[in-house]
Amino acid sequence: MMKRIIGAVIILALFGYTIYSVLDTSSTAKSDQHSTSEAPEGSAMTPPNAPKGLKVGEEAPDVQLETLEGEKVHLSDFRGQKVYLNFWATWCPPCREEMPEMQQFHEEYGEEVTIIAVNATATETGGRDKIAQYVKENGYTFKVLLDPNNDANSLFRAQALPTTYFIGTDGTIQQAPKVGPMNMSYMKEMKEKLK
Template sequence: MIKQIGAALFLIVLVGFIVYNEVGKEETDTSGELQEYDASGDPSQEGTSMTPPNAPSGLQVGDQAPDFELETLDGESVKLSELKGQKVFLNFWATWCPPCKEEMPEMEKFHNEYGDEVVVLAVNATETESNESDVDKYIEEEGYTFPVLLDKDSEVNNDYQAMSIPTTYFIGTDGQVQEPRKVGPMSYDFMIEMKDALN
């Protein structure tokens, strides 16, 4: 008899706890919107994914930029090592990434103004796209003219440890990373600073 009373009391307390929690949730969040949290601890980093604390930190200044060969949306082949002697902004992005979309007009403006001084390569994380045709459609609709490369198996994203996007590497004429990578959207003025910093 005592066991049955104890079990009944336990059940009542448990049900009460569940009801209390559910009512509390409804009262504290009536917006119906997703909550955003900064888990990075670094407010200057504005990527679209969280990176584990023990994850690789990417290529460092002075590292040789890993060579790769990818196709553009037009089917042309671009090999990074063939651009040695030129300054290169290597940008990793995706169509589903809001900060990427934020920086694209700035990149287009920069490309139009300084495309003869700096090669802008936008490497799409194609493996993460719902459909490869989404990339072509987005670029065409927005009228972007800088080269867009398709990283269909994420090999280049992995080589450059682009865990959060957008991520941009700044490669000098010597083929080395010459400035710290930028995680998050770039502004036009920031791109000019990076152009002037590279040699």
């Protein structure tokens, strides 16, 4: 009799745990869908209490960045151009996924839109040489700039990689930032929306 009672308790406990796990997973998935509405599922990770990015209509902060050759440049140097300001790193799989499409877009529409890929350099283990080698090996010819102290990343509140801001010729953010990888059709769509 005692064995039956213990067996029944164990079965009930396992059944209860299974139901709890299913319900907990379901509610977590729903809350995750709401918190990453701009990014496809699994494409970027953002801390739960991360500050939101800059808003449409705000002027883009004039950050100082470095070229792969070590020259200093400012974001304001590109005023008067439509700019896709993309935050990325070599260790980031979604970043590596979107870069070939960014290159294709650059080759087709580089006269209309300037792509600036800002590397989160402080998070890289191999430094400038590793980044330069990665860019060269993959044949990327759009602008790649370094953010050695992640100042630009902080100013733009790019909590997940990749994150892309769409800056108009007036230097303001004209479209909501894209968190997660872009594809060619999305980049074309944004090109038409920028002024």
